[in-house]
Amino acid sequence: MLARTTVVVGNPKARSRTSVAAAEVAAFVAERLDASPETTTIELPDLGAGLLGWGDPAVAGAVEAAEGADLLVVASPTYKATFTGLLKLFLDQIGADDLAGVVTVPVMVGAGASHALAVETHLRPVLVELGATMPTRGLYLQETDLAELEPVLATWWGAAEDPMRRLLA
């Protein structure tokens, strides 16, 4: 059941377009599943230098929110043809397999199409290493998609719906 959604946003600037897109993805899935999950949003820049070491309590809380979610949306802008260092700093705080049982949707936002594969070749393998369950394609969103995301998500949902419903409904 989709009772808890966590959205992690790896943009060094909080409340970015990546945040908006990630929130839309989370809301879209909830709506399609007729769910009203409690939603926690983690803007990684808010965790600041706590991400550079180990044992920071705010970071620990964010890790717990990721690990305890039914649905996790992991979103990043595209930097140097892959996800940001900031996002990886956070993922480095999660133990191997500690996302077991967490249905996860990887999301990347990029200026053009040319880095689209990064979500599958770079971001997904890290999440696999953390044990995440990823039954759908990842979402690579071009900046031009962001103004009207609904049709992009609807296309994605065509294939994603069945596994998402079985895992979360």
Place this chain on the structure above:
Amino acid sequence: MLARTTVVVGNPKARSRTSVAAAEVAAFVAERLDASPETTTIELPDLGAGLLGWGDPAVAGAVEAAEGADLLVVASPTYKATFTGLLKLFLDQIGADDLAGVVTVPVMVGAGASHALAVETHLRPVLVELGATMPTRGLYLQETDLAELEPVLATWWGAAEDPMRRLLA
């Protein structure tokens, strides 16, 4: 429901150790789900030169068996740090998204551990492009694992069971 399993083996030599391992993976899943699926095994070398062109009827039958499966096990030995050309020849015959709804487990067999990531960084992205649903880790099996695969599969099943059961039971 797990009614039909298809096993695709991309070893240039038929009836290889990769075939045996792939069959064991398929049987393991069926047993754990208390299912008795009709199982089709496609040894790619049996398709021969039909794979080099388009429209071969035996190839078309194999593609249909992959697309129509509830569970698809895609297995390859490791050549040049990734899956074989023979397997890719076959995957090239499948249309984008034509594996939609097919729960798929990627399997690679390698001599040592050093190519283990290939299953996640090379094989899985191609299967994502074909629309396959892959809710679990892929399996990278070292040749030394093959004599006794059961404990390796049991460890994998620890995390794989829940999503596999929801998608296939």
Place this chain on the structure above:
Amino acid sequence: MLARTTVVVGNPKARSRTSVAAAEVAAFVAERLDASPETTTIELPDLGAGLLGWGDPAVAGAVEAAEGADLLVVASPTYKATFTGLLKLFLDQIGADDLAGVVTVPVMVGAGASHALAVETHLRPVLVELGATMPTRGLYLQETDLAELEPVLATWWGAAEDPMRRLLA
């Protein structure tokens, strides 16, 4: 010195647009280096079913031409978000490290930009495994680039020239 260039084309249809593009890349490099290399072009479909086994003499000749080149251009269209099975069949015939000392340029041709990263995340790692020396970026060419490739290659050459000159001039 650039005395021998080999061009390998992994399009299942010979004399494709990928062939033309690969030939242009080879000619461009030769011209910029004021070299007139002996050039061998290997259209992989011409090797046919010999690629499905081991020991075919025509395949052995093609492998030799790749291994003995000063400059190797390895080109493929984009199938399922990566290079073709046909190309991998050929690369599987080359021993690990047998491209040592061969300056190699990976080239992929695709319909749109969205698979651009495949040349770096999928094709290059296989060539690294074969020991190839790849001092430059790979080339991902969109079909719309093919009509006028010169400016695309000139941009690439901006960064590629110095290492290519040191290795080949």
Place this chain on the structure above:
Amino acid sequence: MLARTTVVVGNPKARSRTSVAAAEVAAFVAERLDASPETTTIELPDLGAGLLGWGDPAVAGAVEAAEGADLLVVASPTYKATFTGLLKLFLDQIGADDLAGVVTVPVMVGAGASHALAVETHLRPVLVELGATMPTRGLYLQETDLAELEPVLATWWGAAEDPMRRLLA
């Protein structure tokens, strides 16, 4: 000519085994090329929270040291089957193509062999995006190699020597 070497170490703990290994790689190359380069070592944890924003002067100095090097050794331990977030934070500070002309050796240190491909599938593509010249295989070093690195480096040098000499001697 090898006049300046920069070593970047992405271990959250400074003066780590990764640092030692990276220094050995740099020294090995210098010795084999009979060079005595000025060597700058950047321990990324020393840059601290400056890496989380833009415009920090110490970070700018480190970026300059990377961009101005003849030889750049980029080293990271393996976290979650790829390089660390800390290293990516630093690479995110470098402009696309700003490593043009910098001969770069990617190095990763891991506990076992199973993440060996990460250096080629994850780290190298980011460095390609930054324009780095990488004529050799990357180095994936297992912790058990670290006690005696010389033979591992000598094997690597077998294939690396010729292009390194042409580019740096």
